[in-house]
Amino acid sequence: MSNGPMYSGQSIRVTALADGLAELCFDRQGDAVNKFDARTVQELKEAGEALAQAKDVKGLIVTSAKDVFIVGADITEFGANFERSEEEIAAWAFEANKVFSAIEDLPFPSCTAINGFALGGGFEMALSTDYRVMAATAQVGFPEVKLGIIPGFGGTVRFPRLTGADNAIEWIAGGGQNKADAALKVHAVDAVVAADKVRDAAIALVQQAIAGKYDWQARRAQKKGPLKLDPIETMMVFGTAIPFVQGQAGKHYPAPVEAVKSIQKAAGKSRDDALKIEGQSFAKVAKTTVADSLVGIFLNDQFLKKKAKGYIKAGKKVEQAAVLGAGIMGGGIAYQSAIKGTPIIMKDIADKALDLGMSEANKLLSKQVSRKKLTPEKAGAILSTIRPTLNYGDFGNVDIVVEAVVENPKIKKSVLAEVEGLVKDGTIIASNTSSISIDDLSTAMKKPENFLGMHFFNPVHRMPLVEVIYGEKTSKEAIATVAAYAAAMGKTPIVVKNCPGFLVNRILFPYFGGWSMLLRDGGDYQKIDKVMEGFGWPMGPAYLQDVVGIDTSHHVGDVLAEGYPDRMSNKEFKSALDVMYEQKRYGQKNGIGFYKYEEDKKGKPVKKVDPQTAELIASVQPNGSKDFGDEEIIDRLMIPMIIETVRCLDEGIVETPTEADMGLIYGIGFPPHRGGALKYADTLGMKTVLEKAANYASLGKLYEPTESMKKMAAEGKRYFPK
Missing domain, CATH: 3.40.50.720 (NAD(P)-binding Rossmann-like Domain)
Known part of the structure; x- marks a missing residue:
């Protein structure tokens, strides 16, 4: 075999090396990093075919010409991909996996040289070879659950078979990045060396495998066979893992639990059947609004970083x-x-x-x-x-x-x-x-x-x-x-x-305004907090007022009432916030607000119910108490927030829907799985938002949609087009 090119694409090249070795190198043209887009997967298929047909290849090393190995999938392609039906997504995942399986099935030993970040699909690529050598400075992991999805290129199949179910559950459901020593400890990689030695070490390992020093076929059989767990161990591992992961992730984030269930369902199966199960699980979570929102946040964050780079160029250091x-x-x-x-x-x-x-x-x-x-x-x-x-x-x-x-x-x-x-x-x-x-x-x-x-x-x-x-x-x-x-x-x-309140406070206070009216109309402050925390807010509105400081909130409320008297006037009725302010119950800062606070051993304030709060609120509930349903509570708080966000966009207070939504996520902890106020409006559909707003038209201008919203509903448009 002569040294030279065996395959050449825009992201991948395969070269013949000395002593019967071949090198498959990821080197995405025109980009600082390697990532898996549709083109790269297609090129990997072609490269695999070239290697399978090569006459005198005895071993393969997989490398990267960039500072990273592969950072993962090309997330910009997710939107269109996830629009397909669940069946189509599962079929696509299974087809893509044939490409990685073809690399795994080559008739000679293989080793990946992980020189830098190998995340998501990048790490799954490394798992499809027999061995892995890792640079001491590199990091590996499965960040997919942070995007509301699970590994889809064989991660839930190969990783547990290599490292054991416990380690796989921890790594995949946790979504973290792991350093070299941690990867070596769980047998995710076979050796750790200095970054400049990683390619040489991969070559040496493959040469030893060719010479029979390592049983590469046994290693491959381990990855392709069922998970080595007897029925009792299986019950023990998954019986404790699923409730634990569910508790850690919370009810709004289904991906971590789905990943564990996928590992469990596929445990007794061989590789190809296990990959079918992974594809079905992947498709199931890819179709959720959670994945839609979290992928959107990732792309929005990239947009903001790009914008920040522009400011860095234009400003003075x-x-x-x-x-x-x-x-x-x-x-x-x-x-x-x-x-x-x-x-x-x-x-x-x-x-x-x-x-x-x-x-x-x-x-x-x-x-x-x-x-x-x-x-x-x-x-x-x-x-x-x-x-x-x-x-x-x-x-x-x-x-x-x-x-x-x-x-x-x-x-x-x-x-x-x-x-x-x-x-x-x-x-x-x-x-x-x-x-x-x-x-x-x-x-x-x-x-x-x-x-x-x-x-x-x-x-x-x-x-x-x-x-x-x-x-x-x-x-x-x-x-x-x-x-x-x-x-x-x-x-x-x-x-x-x-403008009065700028962006974040201007949008937050109509939410508080909706809440004040709900309390006036007889709502229970504890139930409202519980419902809004169930919706995904880190704290309900009464608790949030205590954390912000009742005096601070009262002051900002005055500024906004002056700025937007038609919808944020705070003089029309005496509110629960007014009562707390008069009573000098300023929240966490002085130990009592809607709740009372006692310090724990670490000096952190712990929230307790104060029986006097209900009496104080009752004094501003002219018609007594009333039990509101969860949907009404959510709508009465969220609709004013959506409308005010739209007003900020319409008035050019903020340039893009992306910046409006990210301001809410980063500034006040808007539930990430809902993506921001405008993304939430997209999820509901603008027609639904208008219907909900119409239910509360009697409450005044806070619930009055803008002309742009009516136009969007008529044209079926979204703030974040698919």
Whole structure:
């Protein structure tokens, strides 16, 4: 056999090497990574046929010419694929699997050199060869359940037969990425070597298999035969795994349990019958609205990352930042900037506040140390890049100032005017405000073009969203610089046009408005919380009010009532929120709101029912209590939220449906399996949304759909076309 090409495609080439070896190399043209799209699967089929027909090949290595091995399937193809019927999807999966089985069935030993990420279909490719050698820096795993689906290229079949059912259940249902030592421990790979030795090691292993040192046929028979479990072991393993996985995943996420059931159903079968079962299970979850939403979120996230790259190109790089106002918020902003590599000055007028800000940053860094994410030395070095100060001494060198003083327009304006006089020309000044108009604040500035809003969500280190709010006079460069700084801090920036409440609070408060009316009409606050948590919110509305802070919510409610008096006026009736506010029951911050809070051993607040709450709410229920059905509770809260999201889109507050929905998912924990308010409207269908809104027309403008919604319903359109 002469050295040279045996097969050449746009993603795959097969080359003859010395000593009867062949190399199948993944090298997707025009892309930085390898992924499995329909074309690559077709090329793999052709490459497999070429290898099967080759006369003098004695062994095969599978490699990648990229820094990664294969990152997985091409997710952009899922939409059209999943539109097919369940039977068609199952048949497609079975046909695709014949391609991987053909590689597995080649009449000579094979080994994959996993040089970088091998995820999903990429890892399943590696499992179809007899052996796997992995770079110490690489990672492998099955992230499919995070997209609402299960492995579809043989992962639920080959992996349990290689590693045992317990390990397979943990890896596949968990959806995590695993390092080399973990992969070696469960026998997912056969050797771990330095990254630059991985190809040589794969060649050496195949040569030893050819020489008879390794029984590659026994290994292959193990992967192709039934799972080695007797009936009692089978009952034990799956009997405990299914309830456990169900408990971990929760009722809204069927894929992890479906993956386990697929492994169980196929346990006693040979490979080809087992693959048919996997295909049927894959098709079943691919057709769920959960998969539709989670795949959508993945693609939306890619869109936002691409947009952030555009801002990074257009903006100025922030080398030195400053935050005005220490305390919990200022400390959180300083920590986030410093841990991601941008040094920051933290300025306040009181030592006590600076101590609080530094101790907040220190506490967050200590947590990273205790979780082994940072060494104590590294944490110390990061902390030293936060400089607390009582004066403006070094403000001449900063590129951006984030103002995070109290939410009071007068105080903010005086601080903003003061700092503007002390910074160099071109320094961007951003106000971290949750509700005050950027155009109003900009009246204090001599250069409003360098001023905008940068709204962080609490707690800063955990919440992924930053709203970047531009006013009428904000320059494009200032917007890009602040969005780029947010991205450099590891956050997702969403650029929003100034309006009362900006994007997220403006959409959240109609939901609270619907809830206030439901309580007024006799709803039970505990049942409403339970129903909305059942819908998928991390916490129901009363609990959420306690976490936000009743006083904060009351204040933002006033701002929005002034901004949108036709639908958010809070003067028409006395609400349950008003009562809590008057009683100084501010929520978690002072231990009592709709619920009362007691600290557990770790100092975390634990929610308890307070008997007085029902009495206080009863005082603002003129017609007494009433039992509402689950659907009515959901509709009365969610319809106003959908309508307000549409208004934000119609008014150009946000540019795209993607940014509107992702703002809600990242900013307030909108249930991911429902994809966001506009995706939820698509799932219901706009005609249904209008019918539901019509049921509550008597409740006023909050339930009045926009003209654009009526037009969409008439034309049968969606916010996210298939």
